[in-house]
Amino acid sequence: MSSPSTSFTSIPILDFSLTKSPTTKNAFLSQLRHSLINVGFLYLSNHTVSSAVIDSLLEYIPKLFALPQEAKDAITMANSEHFLGYSRLGKELTKGKVDRREQFDFATPHISRWKEGDPDHYRLWGPSQWPSEDLIPGFRSVFEQYLNQVQDLSDHFSSLIAESFGLDPEALDGFYDSPEKMQHRAKIVHYPVTHDGSDQGVGPHYDAGFLTFLLQASPHRGLQVQNLSGEWIDAPPIPGTFVVNIGKALEFVTSGLARATSHRVLSPTGTTPRYSVPFFQNIGLDVKLTERVLTFPPEILALSASRGRVGATDSVNFSEFDKEPSGKVNLIGRVKSHPDVAEIHYPELFKQIFPTGHSGGASAY
Ligand SMILES: O=C(O)CCC(=O)C(=O)O
Numbered sequence: 149m150s151s152p153s154t155s156f157t158s159i160p161i162l163d164f165s166l167t168k169s170p171t172t173k174n175a176f177l178s179q180l181r182h183s184l185i186n187v188g189f190l191y192l193s194n195h196t197v198s199s200a201v202i203d204s205l206l207e208y209i210p211k212l213f214a215l216p217q218e219a220k221d222a223i224t225m226a227n228s229e230h231f232l233g234y235s236r237l238g239k240e241l242t243k244g245k246v247d248r249r250e251q252f253d254f255a256t257p258h259i260s261r262w263k264e265g266d267p268d269h270y271r272l273w274g275p276s277q278w279p280s281e282d283l284i285p286g287f288r289s290v291f292e293q294y295l296n297q298v299q300d301l302s303d304h305f306s307s308l309i310a311e312s313f314g315l316d317p318e319a320l321d322g323f324y325d326s327p328e329k330m331q332h333r334a335k336i337v338h339y340p341v342t343h344d345g346s347d348q349g350v351g352p353h354y355d356a357g358f359l360t361f362l363l364q365a366s367p368h369r370g371l372q373v374q375n376l377s378g379e380w381i382d383a384p385p386i387p388g389t390f391v392v393n394i395g396k397a398l399e400f401v402t403s404g405l406a407r408a409t410s411h412r413v414l415s416p417t418g419t420t421p422r423y424s425v426p427f428f429q430n431i432g433l434d435v436k437l438t439e440r441v442l443t444f445p446p447e448i449l450a451l452s453a454s455r456g457r458v459g460a461t462d463s464v465n466f467s468e469f470d471k472e473p474s475g476k477v478n479l480i481g482r483v484k485s486h487p488d489v490a491e492i493h494y495p496e497l498f499k500q501i502f503p504t505g506h507s508g509g510a511s512a513y
Pocket residue numbers: 337350355362364371411412413423424425426
């Protein structure tokens with residue numbers, strides 16, 4: 149566990165049921181600590197999200213993408229100042245390069261947050277756009293149940309992270325607002341088969357927030373995670389698990405103890421598409437990370453000192469966390485990923501980030 153600068157070659161699998169008994173919880177916390185410090189990714193088995201809800205969601209996903217194009221376009225993200233809705237294939241960028249995926253961005257229920265005088269980034273949070281109930285009956289209810297259960301799991305998981313680092317279970321609570329003032333986002337993603345050699349399902353990137361819970365919703369490989377030496381390690385789907393990874397915000401407030409790890413998805417090359425459902429746990433919109441950096445016991449800090457240095461990666465970064473509130477950092481990320489939506493709803497910010505228009509490739513991403 150503490151061997152210096154070893155680079156991982158696989159992603160650890162953690163059994164969430166170990167947290168239920170005081171006799172096994174410590175073993176879980178120790179595996180969690182190792183995964184956070186050395187890998188930044190883990191699989192979580194025997195978790196608390198209902199398998200009936202997941203199975204039902206898995207059945208809906210191909211039907212969702214098979215909806216008529218007009219029904220999907222009716223809820224296009226361009227309608228939404230919250231960046232919620234449908235994006236056609238090729239509408240999203242990572243580091244200025246087009247990703248080959250089609251997706252729906254949804255979020256946990258929330259009112260439109262922004263009021264006169266509020267900062268622009270309050271406009272990020274608001275209601276999802278749902279496909280017509282007649283066309284896909286029951287989907288919304290199943291997905292809302294799913295989001296609710298993953299949200300509960302993510303809350304619980306954040307207290308386990310605190311404990312694994314020798315802190316009180318509540319140590320991360322100050323990063324979240326009260327539940328009715330929180331909104332978490334999730335996407336349902338379709339990676340079509342490609343045979344033309346352009347394999348960027350999604351390009352190398354870090355996630356921005358605290359924790360991501362990813363459901364790999366078809367049996368395809370494609371997700372890859374970059375280790376300390378820069379090699380790409382496969383993270384194949386394991387039925388019954390989530391892939392959990394650390395975002396840049398959690399890395400920042402743990403002074404790098406918890407690693408945000410670069411990852412990407414290669415497009416499937418066989419005959420069937422790949423599907424996935426990432427859930428991005430947010431923190432409060434107003435939280436300034438520099439004001440809340442945590443302090444850790446010295447024996448925990450020593451573990452990260454022996455980890456070895458992370459080599460240069462080619463990933464998207466979120467360098468604005470050292471000055472801007474978390475909501476603003478997220479808004480900047482959304483503008484860079486979805487410039488066509490930003491141009492409609494955030495014309496000023498769009499101009500600052502893309503002074504020559506978005507085809508000019510001015511983005512740092
Ligand atoms: O589709 C996947 O497996 C991962 C997607 C991802 O990393 C992301 O959307 O941030």
